[in-house]
Amino acid sequence: MADDDLEEERRLCEAAHGGDRAALGKILRKHGPRLYRAVLLPRLGSRAIAEEALSTTYIKVVERFDKFTWQNVGVYPWLRVVAMRVALDILRSRKREVLFEPQDLEREIDASTGSDHDAEVLTRHDLALARKRVDDALSNINPRYAKAIRLRILEEQSREDAAAALEVSVATFDVVLHRAMAALRKVLAVKGEAA
Template sequence: MVASVTAQRPDLEAERRLCERAAQGDRVALGQLLRTHGPVLYRSVLLPRLGSEAVAQDALAETYARVVEKFGQFQWQNCGIYPWLRVIALRIALDMLRARKRETLFEPDDLQREIDASEAEPSGRADVELCEQRDLAEARTRVEVALGRLNPRYASAIRLRVLEERPREEVARELGVTVATFDVVLHRAMTALKKALGAGVVPGAVSEQGASREAM
């Protein structure tokens, strides 16, 4: 879910010139900036937090649209443009999480705190590769490690329904339960995962037999 994408470190002087041209209405320059940073935004910012490739792709498109709309507000700093793009992408992800009616891996409050922390960071030179590694490491720690330590039944329910977005009926059949029982399993699985993510630790796995009793 959170495969790494290695981004070349930007030439900040060249990037600054592109930003100046984009601010003057040069769409080619703006497109080059988005092509440079878009893959990293998708893989390390949007996909880990939204969990779905389709939703993350929609979020990236919305991020591009927001950048075009707001670029006149961007002010160059020595950290380059990536931190500004990253906050926009986080805000788009936050809006999408708030709008979704079904289970999500991250709560909107989680992203709001992350946005607040990002905006409070000092504006020194940013290393895009280090930012990406930090985002991916956090996502792996908060989701993949958590899923790996949850009861396998719970982890399967989350992976199939939330990450892969497969229909409830299909996932219930694969788990060998009724749809009503699957809804209970998924609810309890999400509760366990969110509790672990919120606490920053992962609880020990429960037995399959115990999970089955809980789901009945």
């Protein structure tokens, strides 16, 4: 973050500490979208749940901002930990398959304590970690299954295009995709048990 931006953020944080809600609003508007895209959505796996988590994160930030102490890397690392704690609570209460386990977030929160990385670095780290999770999960299933999921789910190609890429009929592709999702579910279940 540029020095000017950092100084402006420090000034906003001071104002927010003094009870200036508009200043706190500026901080949240600046960093909220980043929290959603890099921290909440990849870990929670659902837009609706991530939006609610962002709302909860904001409320917790407002309630606890007096506990924040300024660091030279800005306020984002602190906001990120608040968001991860919210995500952790949600993950603990969920049953469905997701790519992140509560233990993953616990480790990340622990690793974040005393971190001196700024928002840009943390965001790149979070996005890369999430993408790696997907790659790791897909690497544990049959390559043809992985390709079906990449084409249809990740790249959102049409059934027809995905079937052509796999050189099968559309009806056969439907079956392959169903089997692929079942195989992935099995892999995630194993990972969950191991965690």
